[in-house]
Each structure stands twice: as structure tokens, then as C-alpha cells.
Amino acid sequence: MFHEAFVGQSLKRTMSAIVMAGLLCGHAAFAQTNQNTYEPTIAQAGKDVIWVPTPNDLVVRMLETAKVSPNDLVYDLGAGDGKIPIQAARQFGARAVGIEFNPDMANLARQNAQRANVSDKVTIVTGDIFEEDFSNATVVTLYLLTSLNLKLKPKLLEMKPGTRVVSNSFMMGAWEPDEIINPEAGGRGYYWVVPAKVQGDWSLNGLPGATTATLSLQQKFQKVEGTLTFGDNRSQRVTGKLNGSQLTLGYKDANDKEQIFVGEVAGKKINASLQTSPTTVITATRSP
Ligand SMILES: C[S@@+](CC[C@H](N)C(=O)[O-])C[C@H]1O[C@@H](n2cnc3c(N)ncnc32)[C@H](O)[C@@H]1O
Structure with missing residues (x-):
């Protein structure tokens, strides 16, 4: 399934990010410090999409663009090692939930939240993003694929008006972004605000x-x-x-x-x- 979107332009961006992100964000370094810790491999298979961590600077820019604050409940759909919910809690004071299908990855994300001292604010749910309820999120973050974003789109559009959605690399079809995020270090993010219904x-x-x-x-x-x-x-x-x-x-x-x-x-x-x-x-x- 995920091979589809890793062809073409997105693939290029994603794969160049893979190397940099892996080198820069310290996941490998963390995994090596504890022999008992699960060691994920960048680009390893996931249920609907492979695991590639969002680069640190883009994580921050995505959360800044969404104006995340202590009043927010951030959901990262497909949370990987938990870096987005952890950053949302650590830097922005938000409560955050990561939904991750791979139980080993979910455990790693919980350990990472503990090491970052944000376990009180961060919950990692082992589950499927298409089954779990995230309707009470005020901010939703995504690093999936266009096809998966499109599958989530009807649910996102039913969320409370004003809910912010930020995606690394992948768009939302005809729903044009309200803002495009271009971090200096490369990569791209897209930002939407769920509109009220006025038709x-x-x-x-x-x-x-x-x-x-x-x-x-x-x-x-x-x-x-x-x-x-x-x-x-x-x-x-x-x-x-x-x-x-x-x-x-x-x-x-x-x-x-x-x-x-x-x-x-x-x-x-x-x-x-x-x-x-x-x-x-x-x-x-x-x-x-
Ligand atoms: C590209 S990674 C993004 C990780 C993280 N959000 C980030 O930006 O660093 C996608 C993650 O989604 C997980 N995943 C794939 N399909 C899923 C599903 N149906 N439900 C929950 N997680 C899923 C993968 O295991 C992987 O960790």
C-alpha cells in the first residue's frame, strides 16, 4: 500500500529526509544507549505506511504553525517513536496522544516520553488510526501518505471547526492548505484549519x-x-x-x-x- 506514494516527488523528499532525520534526531543514539530497547530501522514497514521520523525542525515548525499551546490536545496519527507528541508536550505544554499500530514502536514512544519527563502529558495508544477515536483533538498531526490523508479527510472535516491539521509532506486533495510550511533545512509541511459549515x-x-x-x-x-x-x-x-x-x-x-x-x-x-x-x-x- 505505502509503496504507491513513495514513488515520485514525495518519495524523493521523504527519502532524503530519512538519512538526515536519522542522523540528526538522535533516535539511533538513543537506541544504542539501552541494550533492552527496541531498535527500529528507518523506513521499516508499518501497517499502512513505513516509519520515517519527521525531522526535528519540521516538527517544531508544524507545532508552531498550529499555534499549539497548553490548552491543546494534540493527536499524532501514526506516532512512530512519539517525537511529535513529546515535542508538543515538552516545548508547547500541550497534552498529546500518539496512535501507533506497531506495539514495539508504541512501547518505544512511551519510553521516550518517560525519558523526556512528559509521561504525565503524553499518552501513546497502540492502535489503528482508522479505528481509534481522535474526535476530541484540537490539533491533528500527520506524516502518512496522500492516499491515507484522503481517507482521513471526511473525518477531519467533521471535527470541531477551528481544529488545526498539519501534515508532513502530503496534501489533502482538493482541500487546499491554508498555509505551506517551508523549513530552512528542507522538507515541507501543510496546514489546514477545519472550516465551519456555512453552505x-x-x-x-x-x-x-x-x-x-x-x-x-x-x-x-x-x-x-x-x-x-x-x-x-x-x-x-x-x-x-x-x-x-x-x-x-x-x-x-x-x-x-x-x-x-x-x-x-x-x-x-x-x-x-x-x-x-x-x-x-x-x-x-x-x-x-
Ligand atoms: C512516516 S511514520 C511517521 C511517524 C511520526 N508521526 C513522525 O512524524 O515522526 C508513520 C508511522 O505510522 C505508523 N502506522 C502505519 N499505519 C498505521 C495505522 N493504520 N495506524 C497506526 N499507525 C500506523 C507506522 O508504524 C509509522 O510509525
Whole structure:
């Protein structure tokens, strides 16, 4: 299965990372210090993908990009030796869970967490990422394959809006990343924020200059476009984007002035204001 994606561009990046990561990150050195410790081999087979550790600098950049903090619960899907959950706990103070299918690898990850003094914050689950529940994660990290990311994508998109997802090397198909991470030492990461669901019809109250208005939205992941219609039937195309539950939409007001509508999506309501007038209270309610 994993051979598929290790062909081509990703393979090149991954395999060059293999050598550097192995040399730089000290896993080999750690394994040699304890005769009783399981010694994994870089590129060894895994259930759905081989084991290759994410290079240290990319681990840090991925967690920084996701703005990981002590309030977060980070899940690394396919945790290998646990380096991502351990770093999330050690440097960023987060609670973290690694899910790893290979029981030897999972044990090694637990030992590594102990050695890093973060066992109180880090849990390693021996299990399959396609079976285990990670729905309460606030940050999900991945170093899998495009095909596996695509298999996880529907579940990721059902997570709480605002959940951050970061992937080493592999993308998410039509769901374009919100940010691309290019560490100086090479490699590449991709960052997404799970968008709220806004597709459909909304009625607006409080939009300055329009006693009533309706908004009909189409959504493609974090990208939004649609039609804004004022009560007098004047309508216009609008475009915008979602950053988690925050919706921003550009439109022209009754005086033909460019405005930016900024709203917080909360289920069937959007509590909004205008960027130029944050005290304006606008409410959007989903039409039945
Ligand atoms: C490329 S490594 C990434 C390791 C770690 N996340 C990192 O970035 O350093 C992928 C890991 O996923 C594990 N794995 C493969 N298929 C899995 C599955 N279905 N469930 C859980 N772990 C899996 C492999 O054993 C391997 O350790």
C-alpha cells in the first residue's frame, strides 16, 4: 500500500529526509544507549505506511504553525517513536496522544516520553488510526501518505471547526492548505484549519443600510462565495473565506462602499459585525 506514494516527488523528499532525520534526531543514539530497547530501522514497514521520523525542525515548525499551546490536545496519527507528541508536550505544554499500530514502536514512544519527563502529558495508544477515536483533538498531526490523508479527510472535516491539521509532506486533495510550511533545512509541511459549515441560505439582521437582507452561500472547504440580496432586491456576488468558525465576506454596502463582514459561526447563527465598525451587531440566521 505505502509503496504507491513513495514513488515520485514525495518519495524523493521523504527519502532524503530519512538519512538526515536519522542522523540528526538522535533516535539511533538513543537506541544504542539501552541494550533492552527496541531498535527500529528507518523506513521499516508499518501497517499502512513505513516509519520515517519527521525531522526535528519540521516538527517544531508544524507545532508552531498550529499555534499549539497548553490548552491543546494534540493527536499524532501514526506516532512512530512519539517525537511529535513529546515535542508538543515538552516545548508547547500541550497534552498529546500518539496512535501507533506497531506495539514495539508504541512501547518505544512511551519510553521516550518517560525519558523526556512528559509521561504525565503524553499518552501513546497502540492502535489503528482508522479505528481509534481522535474526535476530541484540537490539533491533528500527520506524516502518512496522500492516499491515507484522503481517507482521513471526511473525518477531519467533521471535527470541531477551528481544529488545526498539519501534515508532513502530503496534501489533502482538493482541500487546499491554508498555509505551506517551508523549513530552512528542507522538507515541507501543510496546514489546514477545519472550516465551519456555512453552505446554504441565511437571513441577515442589522446589516447597516439594509433593514433586511439574505445571503445564499456556496462553500468549497474554506472558500466561500454566494449572493447577498438586500430587501429591495438589489443583489451582488460576494466572496469570502473561513478560518475555522470565523467567516469573512467582502461586499458593497448601500452606498457602494467596500465592506468586510466578519462573523463567528455558531451552528445555525452567525454573530457578526463590520471590520470598519466592530460594534455593529449583525445576526445571520440559517433559513430553514
Ligand atoms: C512516516 S511514520 C511517521 C511517524 C511520526 N508521526 C513522525 O512524524 O515522526 C508513520 C508511522 O505510522 C505508523 N502506522 C502505519 N499505519 C498505521 C495505522 N493504520 N495506524 C497506526 N499507525 C500506523 C507506522 O508504524 C509509522 O510509525
